Amino acid sequence: MNNKTKYKSFTLFKRLWTGYLRNHIFLLLVAMVFMVIEGSTLGGLSYMLQPMFDLVMVKGDAGAIWFVATAILMLFVVRGITGIIHRTLLTKVSYEASTQIQVDLLNHTLHLDNSFHSKTSPGALIERVQGDVISIQHLWNTILVNAGRDSIALLSLLGVAISIDWMWTLVTVMGAPVLLLPSLAVQRYVRRKSGYLREIASDRTLRLDEIFHGIIPIKLNRMEPYQLSRFSKLSQDWVKSTIKTVAGQASIPALVDLAVGFGFFSVLLYGGPQIISGEKSIGEFMSFFTAMALAFQPMRRLGNVASNWEIMAASLNRIFNLFDTVPDIQDTISTKIKVPKNFDVSFDNVHLSYDSSPVLNGLSFNAPHGKTTAIVGESGAGKSTLFNALTRLVDPKSGSINIDGINTKNISLENLRSLFSVVSQDALLFDETLIENILLGNKNISKEKIKQVLDDANVTKFISTLSNGLETKVGPRGSNLSGGQRQRVAIARALLRDTPILLLDEATSALDAESEKFVQEALEKLSKGRTTLVIAHRLSTIHDADQIIVLSKGRIAEIGTHENLINQKGLYSNLYSLQSKPNKEVDVLSNNSTLSSNSTKSLLKLKGQSSLVENEHNYPSLNSKQLNWLQRGLIAIARKLTF
Ligand SMILES: Nc1ncnc2c1ncn2[C@@H]1O[C@H](COP(=O)(O)OP(=O)(O)OP(=O)(O)O)[C@@H](O)[C@H]1O
Numbered sequence: 001m002n003n004k005t006k007y008k009s010f011t012l013f014k015r016l017w018t019g020y021l022r023n024h025i026f027l028l029l030v031a032m033v034f035m036v037i038e039g040s041t042l043g044g045l046s047y048m049l050q051p052m053f054d055l056v057m058v059k060g061d062a063g064a065i066w067f068v069a070t071a072i073l074m075l076f077v078v079r080g081i082t083g084i085i086h087r088t089l090l091t092k093v094s095y096e097a098s099t100q101i102q103v104d105l106l107n108h109t110l111h112l113d114n115s116f117h118s119k120t121s122p123g124a125l126i127e128r129v130q131g132d133v134i135s136i137q138h139l140w141n142t143i144l145v146n147a148g149r150d151s152i153a154l155l156s157l158l159g160v161a162i163s164i165d166w167m168w169t170l171v172t173v174m175g176a177p178v179l180l181l182p183s184l185a186v187q188r189y190v191r192r193k194s195g196y197l198r199e200i201a202s203d204r205t206l207r208l209d210e211i212f213h214g215i216i217p218i219k220l221n222r223m224e225p226y227q228l229s230r231f232s233k234l235s236q237d238w239v240k241s242t243i244k245t246v247a248g249q250a251s252i253p254a255l256v257d258l259a260v261g262f263g264f265f266s267v268l269l270y271g272g273p274q275i276i277s278g279e280k281s282i283g284e285f286m287s288f289f290t291a292m293a294l295a296f297q298p299m300r301r302l303g304n305v306a307s308n309w310e311i312m313a314a315s316l317n318r319i320f321n322l323f324d325t326v327p328d329i330q331d332t333i334s335t336k337i338k339v340p341k342n343f344d345v346s347f348d349n350v351h352l353s354y355d356s357s358p359v360l361n362g363l364s365f366n367a368p369h370g371k372t373t374a375i376v377g378e379s380g381a382g383k384s385t386l387f388n389a390l391t392r393l394v395d396p397k398s399g400s401i402n403i404d405g406i407n408t409k410n411i412s413l414e415n416l417r418s419l420f421s422v423v424s425q426d427a428l429l430f431d432e433t434l435i436e437n438i439l440l441g442n443k444n445i446s447k448e449k450i451k452q453v454l455d456d457a458n459v460t461k462f463i464s465t466l467s468n469g470l471e472t473k474v475g476p477r478g479s480n481l482s483g484g485q486r487q488r489v490a491i492a493r494a495l496l497r498d499t500p501i502l503l504l505d506e507a508t509s510a511l512d513a514e515s516e517k518f519v520q521e522a523l524e525k526l527s528k529g530r531t532t533l534v535i536a537h538r539l540s541t542i543h544d545a546d547q548i549i550v551l552s553k554g555r556i557a558e559i560g561t562h563e564n565l566i567n568q569k570g571l572y573s574n575l576y577s578l579q580s581k582p583n584k585e586v587d588v589l590s591n592n593s594t595l596s597s598n599s600t601k602s603l604l605k606l607k608g609q610s611s612l613v614e615n616e617h618n619y620p621s622l623n624s625k626q627l628n629w630l631q632r633g634l635i636a637i638a639r640k641l642t643f
């Protein structure tokens with residue numbers, strides 16, 4: 001993720017103000033008025049001490065007691081009420097603005113393209129949208145209250161002090177300028193440390209996200225100690241950096257303490273003799289001393305504003321860096337934008353690379369409207385990349401991809417993506433009910449249509465086995481459903497989307513024969529009348545395709561119908577006969593001269609693992625569903641190795 005730009009404090013504040021705080025200017029001003037009132041009550045309080053001492057205590061004026069006592073009571077009442085009002089207003093502004101930042105960040109991140117998301121881990125993004133925004137939300141409230149209320153309090157207290165004796169005031173604050181240089185150094189230190197702290201927080205979330213997503217492979221590979229030690233190390237770093245940041249932050253109030261102590265010391269030495277000689281009254285001295293004592297806390301808090309800002313700036317820097325990351329793939333200028341009417345798909349001499357490694361090397365073919373085109377080829381041949389290029393998740397270096405003869409770059413991204421339904425191996429299911437997963441928030445679908453879709457997708461066949469039927473919660477990523485059931489949910493979604501082009505990326509390859517039958521049936525209904533491109537490893541599933549493309553190293557090696565290709569006795573025909581043998585893994589090992597010795601070894605190992613898994617005593621921590629899942633995964637990998 002681009003995190004290189006180090007913005008100046010002024011730029012960060014300006015962007016925060018213009019983008020998010022300015023909209024709330026009215027509430028901020030009202031809050032400010034109440035902060036001014038609350039802050040000035042401290043000045044009022046210290047001012048009232050002079051009549052209290054001089055009139056009530058020294059002169060014994062009983063009539064003044066009521067006046068002084070009521071005035072002090074009123075000051076505290078005003079202080080309490082104004083405090084509640086400005087805190088509530090500021091919390092409203094702070095939460096509304098920070099939630100807006102989160103929504104905008106999510107919106108921005110959702111529109112960043114594949115190249116960004118394949119390089120940035122979800123954990124790091126979660127930390128940026130959640131952690132960084134929460135950190136600024138918490139801090140700017142504190143900063144606003146401190147800067148607003150405390151600076152007014154300080155000013156009013158200084159006003160009272162000056163009105164009593166400007167010379168005493170000068171003597172007291174003499175130590176303050178000494179604070180400037182050390183506090184600047186501390187601020188720089190705090191900013192550096194808090195930037196690092198945010199990076200560690202991001203790494204921690206990243207690791208947690210990886211661990212919880214990969215819990216089964218972690219258990220199977222006995223990676224628990226490795227993962228734990230990595231997380232502990234990061235956590236130790238986090239604790240150390242937090243301590244350093246807090247120590248840095250705390251050193252400014254400590255410097256304020258020193259300066260204040262020095263101020264009290266000097267004013268006592270200077271003012272004490274003046275009281276003894278009767279030049280000044282005790283009331284004046286008490287009022288002055290209280291003003292200075294009351295100024296102590298606001299001063300400490302103001303001392304912290306700068307370091308709080310530095311911590312907030314570290315998060316703002318990360319947030320604005322993410323905002324400034326622009327997608328590589330964007331809509332072209334609107335005048336060129338066209339809408340396809342017919343849905344044949346063609347690739348014309350397409351070259352595509354990820355960074356500098358070429359994946360598609362001059363790929364040309366035509367997938368006719370309403371027909372099924374199957375794509376087969378070795379693992380890494382570029383099949384999924386072909387789909388990604390078609391949906392513009394990634395753009396080719398040269399050549400053109402067309403729908404109805406229109407270059408996909410001249411179709412708006414929104415329009416283009418609404419042409420496709422993609423069903424792949426991992427159907428993305430959310431932790432909601434089955435029906436919510438199918439409807440995806442679309443409320444305008446008739447009951448008849450829903451029933452038709454559930455029947456066609458073969459979902460109806462398994463609903464009765466679920467405890468709450470369509471209202472059953474499917475669990476995180478659909479973990480309470482079997483692989484085949486998840487696929488059928490994905491097909492039901494695709495049927496509802498009713499798009500003209502269908503992309504199937506190994507939709508059935510992780511399924512056993514029984515599930516595959518149901519899914520295959522549903523897919524056939526789904527693909528009727530649509531331009532369908534299907535990637536398959538199991539060649540038996542694509543017999544009836546209108547054309548089959550055999551892809552090798554990003555180029556077309558063979559193209560034709562199943563019969564044509566079998567008659568050609570080339571790559572496809574060899575693979576087909578290998579896959580048709582009953583004990584194909586063993587046959588592949590003996591017949592496939594192209595299989596490298598490494599692949600052979602891996603395959604044997606996988607076969608071994610797969611039968612190990614059959615014996616559930618070998619993996620006591622897994623339930624039978626997880627074992628079955630693992631076994632299917634191993635078989636799928638073994639299949640890929642044999643292709
Ligand atoms: N986001 C990416 N960044 C860099 N390289 C990538 C990326 N995605 C794929 N590749 C590389 O591109 C090549 C083709 O990958 P692709 O996923 O298209 O293969 P495939 O034919 O679908 O293979 P499989 O049958 O295993 O799914 C591979 O060598 C892969 O390492």
Ligand SMILES: [Mg+2]
Pocket residue numbers: 383384385505
């Ligand atoms: Mg693939």
